[in-house]
Amino acid sequence: MKTTVSRRTFIKGGLAGTVAATVLPEKKSQAATFEGYPDGMGVLVDLTRCVGCRSCEAACNEEQKLPQPEKPFDDFSVFDEMHHGQKRRTDETRYTIVNRYDVPGLDHPLFRKIQCNHCQEPACLTSCFVNAYTKTPEGAVIYNPKVCVGCRTCMIACPFYIPTFKYSSAFNPRIMKCIFCYDTRLKEGRPPACVEACPQEALTFGKRNKLIEIGRQRIRETPDKYEDHIYGEHEVGGTAWMYLSSVPFDQVGFDTHVPKEPILNYVKDFLGIVPMVLTIWPALFAGFHLLATRKDWLKNKNEDTHEEE
Amino acid sequence: MRTRKKLLRTTLALAIGSVLLWPQPGSAMEAADAPETVEINSLSRLYSGVDFNHAMHTEIATCVQCHHHTTGGEVTDPNCIRCHAKSGESDTVSCQECHSSDRFSKEDLSKRDNPALYHIDKPGLKGAYHLNCVTCHQKTGGPTGCQDCHTMTEAGEKMFQTGKYAPTETTGGEHSGH
Structure with missing residues (x-):
């Protein structure tokens, strides 16, 4: 049996991605600080x-x-x-x-x-x-x-x-x-x-x-x-x-x-993560699920092919 | 030639006059020269004007208490003295000469944008009257109620929804009761 990605590397990659995504928005939120309109x-x-x-x-x-x-x-x-x-x-x-x-x-x-x-x-x-x-x-x-x-x-x-x-x-x-x-x-x-x-x-x-x-x-x-x-x-x-x-x-x-x-500063970092959670997490956890159930799937597949023989 | 002569004469007269009239240190406009009453009504809309008894007030207050550095004795306020210790009497002593009646208008605000201007916080005419009168009245026990000095006009009753515009049992009470 030959897999292109081992379970270990997959999890490592996933974790690294999550960490990167958590750290990156912080820089963004600092740049977005608004000090008010000058002539307000x-x-x-x-x-x-x-x-x-x-x-x-x-x-x-x-x-x-x-x-x-x-x-x-x-x-x-x-x-x-x-x-x-x-x-x-x-x-x-x-x-x-x-x-x-x-x-x-x-x-x-x-x-x-x-x-x-x-x-x-x-x-x-x-x-x-x-x-x-x-x-x-x-x-x-x-x-x-x-x-x-x-x-x-x-x-x-x-x-x-x-x-x-x-x-x-x-x-x-x-x-x-x-x-x-x-x-x-x-x-x-x-x-x-x-x-x-x-x-x-x-x-x-x-x-x-x-x-x-x-x-x-x-x-x-x-x-x-x-x-x-x-x-x-x-x-x-x-x-x-x-x-x-x-x-x-x-x-x-x-x-x-x-x-x-601003009150916004308390939720800005959290709100920055929301899009990441919505985009990366479904793929990540779907991947976990597929890996966890892969053995059963292979077993079922092998049984099917044996039966066919 | 005649006009030149006339001009010279006028200039000379003005020069002599100004020397004679030049305020001597410590000398002040005589309180007797001041008006008996001043009718303050240039802003009246919600309230009628005030017949200000100037003579009575000259007996209980000094000139500078209301007129700052423009007339009366020497300036004593340490903030004013920095510039006005020797600025002398002003040509005019009426409030509206310095205090703008269109405070907070675009023109008034842009004038105050001048970075070299010290008086960025000079009250407008309405503010000057009330801050001067009410602050002193509070300290000395003078009248402080709005209608103690000027009666409310009909326009005032309408805005304050009082008198004949007062809410009745049926019209009022739209208030949610929070």
């Missing part, structure tokens, strides 16, 4: 300036034609609302929320605006298998309801719990989230409605790179006023919306444990 816009939110007037919420509701709220936007009792032990959050009827935080040792409350942070390398976008999300060169993370299948993976992927599902339209799946007023304003170089409405200029609109410069200048010139950190400069690989605060960020509801690199 952003907003710097300064918590020391916000007075909790809710003008941004009202302006957003009007601009995005969202449903009427339960309470008027000049009703400040909403700051005391708690839902399942949590402060208010964004949902299908509101793309942005201002929450109040009573910080121990501080004689006045602090207010924090919440909306999509428009990540440089968004987890919602990379998790979406129908590419419903787009990061535009202007800096916005926008969403296309036409291709969305309503799987809601983006809601799980988002480190800031921003995308919400419109449960009221079950057969027409639709994610609701802040789109940086892309269609109506950002595309034309105009600031989003919330920024324009803010009386305190707590929201500063500009090129993301410039905003980091501005943030640094504020910290440098009034060091007693600010924490020496711009939240969003590096968090989850950088976000277009960034924050300045007078108190440690975890005291005003920020998740300070989010990684400093």
Whole structure:
């Protein structure tokens, strides 16, 4: 009996191939690191300036034609609302929320605006298998309801719990989230409605790179006023919306444990292996199977030929 | 020849005038020269304008607290003093002369792209008013509610969905309750 490939060499070759395939994509994934569009816009939110007037919420509701709220936007009792032990959050009827935080040792409350942070390398976008999300060169993370299948993976992927599902339209799946007023304003170089409405200029609109410069200048010139950190400069690989605060960020509801690199980096290497697994593994294991059952097959064949004789 | 003479005369008059008017160190615009009230209404849309009682405020605050380095006494802020210790009085002291009323417009943003510019973070007019007034009012116990200074207009009521535009039991409550 003469075989061209012995079982041992076949397994050796298979293993070598698997190892090579596992090692190679790593180089590829490093080259694919995306640092954001150079002229992408952003907003710097300064918590020391916000007075909790809710003008941004009202302006957003009007601009995005969202449903009427339960309470008027000049009703400040909403700051005391708690839902399942949590402060208010964004949902299908509101793309942005201002929450109040009573910080121990501080004689006045602090207010924090919440909306999509428009990540440089968004987890919602990379998790979406129908590419419903787009990061535009202007800096916005926008969403296309036409291709969305309503799987809601983006809601799980988002480190800031921003995308919400419109449960009221079950057969027409639709994610609701802040789109940086892309269609109506950002595309034309105009600031989003919330920024324009803010009386305190707590929201500063500009090129993301410039905003980091501005943030640094504020910290440098009034060091007693600010924490020496711009939240969003590096968090989850950088976000277009960034924050300045007078108190440690975890005291005003920020998740300070989010990684400093894009969420994508944690799954990129794994995802790189998927095509290899799908192409090499079937052939590899089919080969194992054929080799393992070869003896039986030969035996059967020999018996057949004996019978024929 | 006549025009030349006229020009010379004007130049001379201007030269003498500017020497006489040149701000002496420490001297300031007299508070008495300042207006009694200032009507602040160039931006009013959602809220009506403010009849700002300037005279009253000159009694409780110094000029530089609001006018920075443009008028009043000497600059004390260590960040401003670096350049404005001797910059003297400005020709005009109105807020909108320096603070842009179209903040965040393309033009405003491109002006700030100049790498040699220090004032990249100068607030727009609306921001300048509120940051100046509200910050001081918070410290001194002055009025801080929106309608304590200016009443809401109908356009404001519409945007804030309050007053006659307030949600009723039947129209409101589309909120999913998360």
